Amino acid sequence: MTIIIEGKRIANELLDRLAKEIESSKAEVCLQVIQVGNNQASSVYVRNKERAAERVGIKTVTTKLDESISQPELIDIIHQINKDQSVNGLLIQLPLPEHLDVDQILHEIDPCKDVDGFHAVNMGLLWTGSPSMTPCTPAGIMYLLEDFDLVGRHALVVGRSNIVGKPIAQMLLDRHATVTIAHSRTKNLDQLLDMADIVIAAVGIPEFIKHCKSDAIVIDVGINRDRNGELVGDVKRDLECFAKTVVPGGVGPMTVAMLMKQTYEAYKLQKGLKS
Secondary structure (H helix, E strand, O other), X not given: OOEEOXXXXXXXXXXXXHHHHHHHHOOOOEEEEEEEOOOHHHHHHHHHHHHHHHHHOOEEEEEEEOOOOOHHHHHHHHHHHHHOOOOOEEEEOOOOOOOOOHHHHHHOOOHHHOOOOOOHHHHHHHHOOOOOOOOXXXXXXXXXXXXXXXXXXXXXXXXXXOOOHHHHHHHHHHOOOEEEEXXXXXXXXXXXXXXXXXXXXXXXXXXXXXXXXOOOEEEEOOOEEOOOOOEEOOEOOOOOOOEEOOOOOOHHHHHHHHHHHHHHHHHHHHOOOOO
16 A cells, blocks of 8 residues: 655645744844736746745745836846845746846846755755755655665666756755656656656656656646646556655745745754854
């Protein structure tokens, strides 16, 4: 029988502990969120982050900007927030309108306030073994895997994005797993799945992973809609394995919880407090 790794429960427990720590420390933590345009999905994600922040005692300031804003105008706003010492974390809600250069926008954020962990400086620190701000989804995945022995085990990451695939590969390496990175065009994927002890599915294709070893641990990062409009992951729903996350209620809640944790960590670093 497959063990379900309950991401929602684990995330709630983490948020409860974080709320107690922030309350006892009397910390005044502030997260600034910038949303450009009125993308419906983005609005939902922003509200989820606002609710989580309120739950743990983090102040949120959400700035909603017109979709037509220019690159220089947005960069100027980011620079102003970088200088605002009352703001500990800055998050740019993605996706951005097509006329904006996402990479440049993210790189304008002060790395010390980059609570999403997307800045090139923070990515570089992760890859050189000195992580500071790490991408929240991979950090949440590693939190879910804390109770599993990863040493020497074969971890297969299916997906190569800068947000999930590449950083989770490095984090698994740091836990002494042997890591293979694959993607939707990998020709021998079935063979790799037959060998993998841990599978991280982050390819963005509904139910793309259809089999694995019976004793594998499977983490489903995908959030997709099937032909009937139902929410599904990157892993076949009825996949049998040793342990797995499910969609919804698996990795998603952990991403938000890790964002809150990282915002508080940013506050402590900026105040010179021991992390």
